Amino acid sequence: MRIDVVTIFPAYLDPLREALLGRAVERGLLEIAVHDLRRWTHDVHQAVDDAPYGGGPGMVMRPQVWGEALDEVLPAGPQPARLVVPTPAGRPFTQTTARAWADEQRLVFACGRYEGIDERVLLDARARGIEVDEVSIGDYVLVGGEVAVLVMVEAVARLLPGVLGNPRSAAEDSFSDGLLEGPSYTRPETWRELAVPDVLRGGNHAAIARWRRDRALERTRDRRPDLLDALPPDALDAADRAV
Numbered sequence: 001m002r003i004d005v006v007t008i009f010p011a012y013l014d015p016l017r018e019a020l021l022g023r024a025v026e027r028g029l030l031e032i033a034v035h036d037l038r039r040w041t042h043d044v045h046q047a048v049d050d051a052p053y054g055g056g057p058g059m060v061m062r063p064q065v066w067g068e069a070l071d072e073v074l075p076a077g078p079q080p081a082r083l084v085v086p087t088p089a090g091r092p093f094t095q096t097t098a099r100a101w102a103d104e105q106r107l108v109f110a111c112g113r114y115e116g117i118d119e120r121v122l123l124d125a126r127a128r129g130i131e132v133d134e135v136s137i138g139d140y141v142l143v144g145g146e147v148a149v150l151v152m153v154e155a156v157a158r159l160l161p162g163v164l165g166n167p168r169s170a171a172e173d174s175f176s177d178g179l180l181e182g183p184s185y186t187r188p189e190t191w192r193e194l195a196v197p198d199v200l201r202g203g204n205h206a207a208i209a210r211w212r213r214d215r216a217l218e219r220t221r222d223r224r225p226d227l228l229d230a231l232p233p234d235a236l237d238a239a240d241r242a243v
């Protein structure tokens with residue numbers, strides 16, 4: 001997978017070169033290219049924004065600059081690519097989204113700032129046959145798209161083959177079965193007079209699986225009842241419903 005990110009703050013994306021993702025890039029499991037949007041300005045001030053038509057607070061990012069940037073970074077043509085535009089007004093980005101995007105050959109992220117990007121940039125991209133996803137990472141307002149891109153790139157990249165040391169981690173993490181992950185423990189057996197639950201220290205794998213599922217159901221019911229409601233009817237068996 002190749003990932004391109006266009007932004008006026010390229011350094012915001014430096015964390016993509018660190019740790020697990022940095023190693024995945026070094027190992028050639030994915031390519032990441034970050035582009036400074038100001039490269040496509042032609043004025044001495046390198047202006048990327050202007051006042052909004054119709055008035056209102058803040059500024060809007062100019063279509064000309066974005067148009068030239070995306071013409072170069074995301075040329076229309078045979079190789080399919082998906083243009084992702086983070087916005088507070090977007091569809092929710094979820095684990096399902098991450099899984100779907102993990103199958104893409106190319107992802108291009110457009111990081112807006114100010115009050116966002118002129119709508120015609122997205123219209124033009126769609127008119128050129130490019131898939132455009134406007135996505136939100138949560139119901140809160142950031143200052144720009146860069147942090148949202150860090151979140152989404154990490155969520156997608158960890159699903160790529162070879163990126164995670166243990167592939168079971170991605171297959172079995174939170175949301176994989178529609179439930180939240182339950183509590184985890186490691187050594188020592190007792191810490192500050194708090195003991196690891198006995199069942200986890202025994203060798204009964206069926207009892208451990210049951211205990212973990214019960215804790216996941218309790219936590220999901222307590223923190224995210226909406227996820228329980230979204231489960232398919234046959235997802236919970238009689239033992240689950242008794243929790």
Ligand SMILES: COc1ccc(Cn2ccc3ccc(-c4cc(N)[nH]n4)cc32)cc1
Nearest residue numbers: 086087088112113136137138141142144145
């Ligand atoms: C119209 O209201 C606003 C529009 C934009 C902004 C600031 N801003 C500019 C670009 C940009 C990209 C993504 C996000 C974002 C995404 C999520 N989940 N929260 N916030 C915020 C962004 C503030 C307010």
